[in-house]
Amino acid sequence: MILAKVVGTVVSTRKEESLEGLKFLVLQQVDLDKNLKPGFVIAADAVGAGVDEMVLYATGSSARQTIKTDKRPCDAVVMAIVDNWEVDGEIKYKKGVDD
Amino acid sequence: MILAKVVGTVVSTRKEESLEGLKFLVLQQVDLDKNLKPGFVIAADAVGAGVDEMVLYATGSSARQTIKTDKRPCDAVVMAIVDNWEVDGEIKYKKGVDD
Amino acid sequence: MILAKVVGTVVSTRKEESLEGLKFLVLQQVDLDKNLKPGFVIAADAVGAGVDEMVLYATGSSARQTIKTDKRPCDAVVMAIVDNWEVDGEIKYKKGVDD
Amino acid sequence: MILAKVVGTVVSTRKEESLEGLKFLVLQQVDLDKNLKPGFVIAADAVGAGVDEMVLYATGSSARQTIKTDKRPCDAVVMAIVDNWEVDGEIKYKKGVDD
Amino acid sequence: MILAKVVGTVVSTRKEESLEGLKFLVLQQVDLDKNLKPGFVIAADAVGAGVDEMVLYATGSSARQTIKTDKRPCDAVVMAIVDNWEVDGEIKYKKGVDD
Numbered sequence: 001m002i003l004a005k006v007v008g009t010v011v012s013t014r015k016e017e018s019l020e021g022l023k024f025l026v027l028q029q030v031d032l033d034k035n036l037k038p039g040f041v042i043a044a045d046a047v048g049a050g051v052d053e054m055v056l057y058a059t060g061s062s063a064r065q066t067i068k069t070d071k072r073p074c075d076a077v078v079m080a081i082v083d084n085w086e087v088d089g090e091i092k093y094k095k096g097v098d099d
Numbered sequence: 100m101i102l103a104k105v106v107g108t109v110v111s112t113r114k115e116e117s118l119e120g121l122k123f124l125v126l127q128q129v130d131l132d133k134n135l136k137p138g139f140v141i142a143a144d145a146v147g148a149g150v151d152e153m154v155l156y157a158t159g160s161s162a163r164q165t166i167k168t169d170k171r172p173c174d175a176v177v178m179a180i181v182d183n184w185e186v187d188g189e190i191k192y193k194k195g196v197d198d
Numbered sequence: 199m200i201l202a203k204v205v206g207t208v209v210s211t212r213k214e215e216s217l218e219g220l221k222f223l224v225l226q227q228v229d230l231d232k233n234l235k236p237g238f239v240i241a242a243d244a245v246g247a248g249v250d251e252m253v254l255y256a257t258g259s260s261a262r263q264t265i266k267t268d269k270r271p272c273d274a275v276v277m278a279i280v281d282n283w284e285v286d287g288e289i290k291y292k293k294g295v296d297d
Numbered sequence: 298m299i300l301a302k303v304v305g306t307v308v309s310t311r312k313e314e315s316l317e318g319l320k321f322l323v324l325q326q327v328d329l330d331k332n333l334k335p336g337f338v339i340a341a342d343a344v345g346a347g348v349d350e351m352v353l354y355a356t357g358s359s360a361r362q363t364i365k366t367d368k369r370p371c372d373a374v375v376m377a378i379v380d381n382w383e384v385d386g387e388i389k390y391k392k393g394v395d396d
Numbered sequence: 397m398i399l400a401k402v403v404g405t406v407v408s409t410r411k412e413e414s415l416e417g418l419k420f421l422v423l424q425q426v427d428l429d430k431n432l433k434p435g436f437v438i439a440a441d442a443v444g445a446g447v448d449e450m451v452l453y454a455t456g457s458s459a460r461q462t463i464k465t466d467k468r469p470c471d472a473v474v475m476a477i478v479d480n481w482e483v484d485g486e487i488k489y490k491k492g493v494d495d
Contacts, residue, residue: 001371012182024179065370073145111279206428271462
């Protein structure tokens with residue numbers, strides 16, 4: 001899984017039918033010090049994530065292992081909202097403090 | 100999923116039989132400011148996308164989760180035509196306005 | 199899928215049994231102007247492609263969705279021989295003319 | 298599979314339900330001389346790995362082939378803790394000696 | 397599939413149970429002129445490959461389509477030992493001659 005920040009949304013009305021009701025988020029990867037990295041990906045939302053939240057996303061066939069994305073043509077999904085992460089014994093990000 | 104612009108088409112008559120009837124599009128990725136990025140991919144079309152449209156495409160096994168691509172040797176599919184996207188509260192692309 | 203040119207072949211006698219009879223091709227990717235790009239991949243042949251032909255190949259689990267590669271440990275397959283491609287309304291490659 | 302060192306952990310309470318109970322590890326890839334490489338990935342833990350251990354992780358659908366990750370939206374899993382590796386006849390890493 | 401040379405081995409005793417008995421090889425990719433490329437991957441062995449042999453490996457779900465790796469958390473497998481390869485009509489590698 002990859003750490004990323006939700007930075008936006010994508011809207012599409014003309015799409016494969018099974019995608020109806022799915023929300024598409026624009027994600028930008030972050031490094032372990034919370035800095036945004038270049039590049040971005042569009043992921044379906046399985047957990048009600050909102051703009052500015054730090055999340056984990058999964059890709060490939062694993063992106064279809066949620067109730068919302070099962071059997072849909074979706075190759076990236078936000079499957080967790082991050083509370084905090086820790087590296088070498090140091091808390092690097094804490095939700096509500098570092099946002 | 101990845102944001103891309105349809106820039107062309109590929110024609111093939113000698114191919115795996117199950118691919119009969121599928122349309123192959125040349126896609127070029129775009130950044131969040133609508134600029135074309137280098138590199139390109141060939142994707143099957145599941146939604147009737149045309150040249151110059153902004154689309155989302157999915158890759159891997161997820162590219163087979165559409166009615167048109169099911170069980171076919173296809174690893175990239177256009178599964179949505181984009182209406183608009185928004186980053187940090189700002190509309191960055193709006194179909195019909197920014198084309 | 200990726201556009202590539204067949205530039206060679208690989209022979210192996212000691213291999214997973216299910217691969218018996220499959221032909222392995224050396225593929226080099228091409229850009230939209232038909233120039234060879236660095237790097238290469240080995241793909242199974244599902245369509246009778248020969249050296250010097252322009253082809254499309256698919257990767258991942260999609261590479262097993264052909265009659266010849268079904269259930270085999272094969273992660274790249276040539277699934278189409280290209281007749282022509284067109285970008286921005288201009289024919290960039292036409293088989294038999296640009297070879 | 299990829300050689301990596303466990304350098305941290307990620308905590309999430311709001312996540313896809315099926316992920317309940319899974320531990321997320323921050324992994325940094327290492328080269329064959331045990332040096333940390335830039336970049337990192339978040340992987341589920343299937344073997345009880347701890348911070349500072351050298352491990353192997355698998356990605357994609359293979360990351361769901363463990364008892365703990367089966368059918369979950371998880372695209373990277375630690376599936377082995379490494380005892381040692383050897384290159385060109387020379388032991389490059391030995392657990393308990395090179396940590 | 398990717399051309400690579402077996403350069404070493406990895407040993408692990410604490411691992412997902414289903415991996416018992418699988419041998420892990422350190423592979424380094426080679427270019428078409430047999431030069432080692434930077435970077436490496438750890439792959440399961442399905443064909444009895446040994447150090448110094450040139451092999452093909454497959455990744456992703458295709459890595460589980462061998463008798464030894466079926467349903468195991470393994471994302472790379474050596475599925476063929478290479479006898480020779482040929483590019484533009486010239487034999488570039490021949491086992492027993494170029495080793």
